[in-house]
Amino acid sequence: MSKSTRATLALSAAKVDFEVLIYDYNPDADRIGIQAAEAIGVSPSIVLKTLMAEVDGKAVCVVVPSDREVSMKKLATAFKGKSANMMKPPAAEKVTGFVVGGISPFGQKKKVPTVFEIEAMAHDAVFMNGGQRGLQVRLSPEDARKAADAFAASVIA
Incomplete structure (x- = not known):
C-alpha cells in the first residue's frame, strides 16, 4: 500500500502536519468509519467519515464523526x-476520483464546497481517510478544515 495518495500530497502541499496510519480495511464492514476506529484503537467520535451529498442538485462534501449520522435538513441549511x-457511490467516485471506502476531503478530483461537523472541531486531533x-x-x-477549504456547521442528526 502506498502512503502517497492525492490526499496526502494535497496535505503536504498545504504544509499541514499529519501522521499516516495503515490498518486492515474490511470491505464487508457495515460502517467503514467504525471499523477504521476499531482497527486503529480509537474512539469513533474522532474518526471522521467523508460523505458526498447533493444540495439542490449540486455536489457537496460533508465530514462528520463516524458514529454520527447527517441530518439532510441541517445539511441543506448549512x-x-x-x-x-x-x-x-458511482457518482461520488466520479466526482472525487476516490473509491468508496477511500474518499477523502483532500485532493478530490473536482473541488466541491465542504462542511465539517462543528462537534469534530473540539478535538485536539482527528483521523480521516487518507485517500x-x-x-x-x-x-x-x-x-484539516483549512486544508479542505471547508467551513464548520452543525450537520448531524
Missing part, C-alpha cells in the same frame, strides 16, 4: 439550500 440527499482504503491520516481538525 449550504443555504432547500433539499439534500446522499450521492450514489485509499486502509489509510487514515491523523491531524488537527482545524488544519
Whole structure:
C-alpha cells in the first residue's frame, strides 16, 4: 500500500502536519468509519467519515464523526439550500476520483464546497481517510478544515 495518495500530497502541499496510519480495511464492514476506529484503537467520535451529498442538485462534501449520522435538513441549511440527499457511490467516485471506502476531503478530483461537523472541531486531533482504503491520516481538525477549504456547521442528526 502506498502512503502517497492525492490526499496526502494535497496535505503536504498545504504544509499541514499529519501522521499516516495503515490498518486492515474490511470491505464487508457495515460502517467503514467504525471499523477504521476499531482497527486503529480509537474512539469513533474522532474518526471522521467523508460523505458526498447533493444540495439542490449540486455536489457537496460533508465530514462528520463516524458514529454520527447527517441530518439532510441541517445539511441543506448549512449550504443555504432547500433539499439534500446522499450521492450514489458511482457518482461520488466520479466526482472525487476516490473509491468508496477511500474518499477523502483532500485532493478530490473536482473541488466541491465542504462542511465539517462543528462537534469534530473540539478535538485536539482527528483521523480521516487518507485517500485509499486502509489509510487514515491523523491531524488537527482545524488544519484539516483549512486544508479542505471547508467551513464548520452543525450537520448531524
